[in-house]
Amino acid sequence: MRNRFAETFYELGKVDPRLCMIVADISPAGSITKFRNEFPDRFINTGVSEQIMIGMAAGMAQRGLRPFAYTIATFALYRPFEFVRDDLCYQKLPVTVVGIGGGVSYSTLGATHHAQEDIAIAMSLPNMTVIAPCDPAETEAATRWCATQERGPVYLRLGKAGEPDLTSGASEPWRFGVVRRLRDGDDLCILTYGVITKTALEVAAQLEAKGMSVAVVTVPILKPLDVDGISSILSRYRRVVVIEECVRRALTVEVLALAYQVGAKAKIQAFHLQDEFIHTYGTHDDILRSHGLSAPDIVKQILAG
């Protein structure tokens, strides 16, 4: 994801002189180094100073530039939170805040580096658009959209590096504002987004092996939420499962609220990070498993439900 983001930004930046990259001592490697070498004035490292990263991005956007502010998700969103809120959201400026290592992908760095509430927090901000691609191809599509959009600020949650391709066989393309069906099925529909989509697809495959017909739909744009798309899923399926790498107050509560609003009869099961900090280490999958987010655990609960 990180690399595809950097490659895409470099390609776009070559033709659009408004695009600038502001980082706080964390940089996507590879193509951003090329960008920095070719356009040194449009690459700014504020050092370990996230408030000025966001403040500068706001000022630059007000003067017609298109800054991307990039660092580890916790430091992109939490440390300068009031600057994101006042400078970007309140003033409705087209700045993309890129949070790398969103969710709990920094699995050995401890809770200080876990953005386990990032989506929920970003979704609560007025004017904020929230996007969480699930693989490199969605990252490219989202980055292209962010570079040209006029809506206002965006929180773009990325994973790290090495995420597999999950969407080349998708029946629907990435489009802003709509959910995206990766595979179709009749008995149950999984709603998911971000890196954990890989787990959702594993869950679908395991359920399929047990005779269930399972659809997987990503919700790459968490805000504005595709209310119509999710409503029609809630009315079409008898069972809907939400799998998200965030605390409950993100997609899960949105789906539950929507189900209530539209009077959906679907049985809904949600799998998300728990409302507690993580004091264990290991791989990303190990960390997810500690909060019940492994494919076998989820499958077991779906079959029991």
Next chain:
Amino acid sequence: MTRVTFNIDRARGRCAKYRRRILEISQTVNALHVAPAFSCTEIVDVIYNEMMQAGVDIFIMSKGHGCMIQYVILEEKGVLSSEEIALYCKPGGRLGAHPDYGTPGIEASTGSLGHGLGISVGQAYAERLKQSQTNVYCVLSDGEFQEGSTWEAMLMAGNLRLSNLIAFMDNNDFSGLERMSEGHPAFYPLADKAQAFGWDAIEVDGHDSSALVDAVRQRTNDRPLLVIARTVKGKGVSFMEHEPIWHYRSPSPDEYVKALKEIAQDLA
């Protein structure tokens, strides 16, 4: 760019007129930041009337609670209408106690302290990238220099040598609870701190309009400039000066008449 001719009497007359207008408006609402506007009246006056190139330069009121002085100057310049001023802090109006981006003449939403300088750094940098002639003028309270974010912005402006950024510290020595000099002795000296962060810095009497103009005229144009303006909170009305209660209070009708009399001396 400062104008060649500077007339101190005209500056004094303008400031008295602005203070009178702020007092007038204060009679239409329960509370308004009179004293914070009075302490930076001369500063904002010379920026708008002696320094800024109209339509080119940018003004950001980082100490958003001082925005009354900006509103009355924008009214005088025809950017804001008297009808809009009449709706200050009222339903249907768009002028509040802090500036809101999108209002004519307002270049950034401020009010939360410690935001304006960072935004100014971004604006100044963008203008340099565009190779424009735009200067960014930013007025901060001294209290804002207690915010870590202001020092992040100071450091970054120094790193980038943003010579098109001119900041003014309204150094009235009052924070919410106490005098800076009493509660925060390490706050001073100020110019040394700014210089150590890569800025040019100069200290002047913040109510001496010609000293403010000279400070900017004589800058090196090589790095950002901080003008540390020693000011008096509530300046111009004796019973408001140095009195914390006037941070956010409108004068009663009697006090209003008394205040107008004092201001009138400069209007002549």
